[in-house]
Amino acid sequence: MSERKRKTRKWSAEVTQTSDALDLETGVFNSDDPAHIARSLKRSAEQSGRRKSSPFRSAMSMLTFYLNRAGKNLSAARTRKLDAAKVELRKLFGRKPV
Template sequence: MSHGAPKKTATRKKATTKRWSQRVTQESDALDLKRGVFTLRDPKRIAASLKRSAERSSRRKAGAYRSALSMLTFYINRAGKTLPKTQRERLERAKSELKRQFGRE
């Protein structure tokens, strides 16, 4: 005799599981980001855009700094090995700049 609910098996299509990060970005309490923010060349502009989006957002559940940093980290992690080294370095510098702009150095 089994206790509790029966175990469910994964029945999703492969296409659905491949796009989990897109679904998270669209349906979660994620920030509404400016299009192309992660492709900007200047870490200061990336940080400023993330800060502006976080401060204006009515969907975020955490503080503005934490939300902005989370979106940047989420993007870096989602891109994984496909992110060119130069862009990864730029985004890592944007993290430091974000800390500075929020006065968290």
């Protein structure tokens, strides 16, 4: 059972490190500033030549992926900051808030 968990964790970590969509800034999801997280994701998405969809979709997908995979291990405060980063990301791309 522990071997299966280890492989799962490695899989999600590998996706955030080697995604075809984005080359992420190291430790971007560890920042305490939602605006910094959003700016970093936007910059990564716009610079990536490997992404298959729009920069907004790529950046939002990576943030959502991180929240979904790490969600059960994140504190409520951390989850709020990452949700706030989604709002900031929408603002940066000129999208309406949900």
